[in-house]
Amino acid sequence: MKRVKAACICQTLHFLLKEDVEHDYAVKLVQEEVAHYKANLERNRTQYRIVEEIPQEDGSIIVKVIKQYNACPVGDYLK
Numbered sequence: 001m002k003r004v005k006a007a008c009i010c011q012t013l014h015f016l017l018k019e020d021v022e023h024d025y026a027v028k029l030v031q032e033e034v035a036h037y038k039a040n041l042e043r044n045r046t047q048y049r050i051v052e053e054i055p056q057e058d059g060s061i062i063v064k065v066i067k068q069y070n071a072c073p074v075g076d077y078l079k
Helices: 023-043
Strands: 008-015 048-055 061-068
Touching: 008 023, 023 048, 023 061
Parallel strands: none
Antiparallel strands: 008 061, 048 061
């Protein structure tokens, strides 16, 4: 028999600009979407660590995150 001792998932998320709105407004929406994503992690009590948050020239944002997988313990992954 085996048991999961620790598990995390590493994701690279690209928050893209909406194409059908003005550029400045699209940039603001992306920033709000990133803040909403982080708030959701907090609200769901998901353990996580933002490795990188990279603003792009076009205003989009790339976020590299290591986060808890389901409800598994995270072990040493987030130290």
